[in-house]
Amino acid sequence: MxxxxxxxxxxxxxxxxxxxxxxxxxxxxxxxxxxxxxxxxxxxxxxxxxxxxxxxxxxPSALDSKTKEMIYVAVSIANSCSYCVHSHTAAARAKGMSDAEHADLLRVVSTASKTNALLNGLQVPVDPQFNRETG
CATH class of the missing domain: 1.20.1290.10 (AhpD-like)
Structure with missing residues (x-):
């Protein structure tokens, strides 16, 4: 409601x-x-x-419209926004996202969620090589 x-x-x-x-x-x-x-x-x-x-x-920008929609889906999943998951999945499909791409997207999101949770729990320090200023 x-x-x-x-x-x-x-x-x-x-x-x-x-x-x-x-x-x-x-x-x-x-x-x-x-x-x-x-x-x-x-x-x-x-x-x-x-x-x-x-x-x-x-x-228009550096990212194509299908990629933008797929990123929006991923962020919407992470933020638990059911409405946005549905609307942007439909938009990504309308822009050419295949079932295989959708499955890959879901694999990436679920893998990132798992490793994010592990790293948040472990509080592993960031490798210096990953910092743009030092890497």
């Missing part, structure tokens, strides 16, 4: 409509997912979050 109410007609607010129109144009789809609809309870927050997501996920 959400901690805020889903606005009845979010696009009645022109600030929300402007963001939703940008989401549609950026994604090339009429679909507005629930994250954005719920964030419409606060139009300035909606705009801020969309601007951040758009600048990282939709604008």
């Amino acid at each position: 959400s901690t805020v109410s889903l606005p009845d007609d979010p696009e009645a607010d022109p600030r929300v409509k402007q963001v939703f129109d940008d989401i549609r144009a950026t994604r090339g789809s009429e679909f507005i997912n629930l994250l954005w609809k719920y964030l419409a309870f606060d139009p300035p927050l909606l705009k801020q979050v969309w601007d951040d997501v758009k600048s990282v996920m939709a604008e």
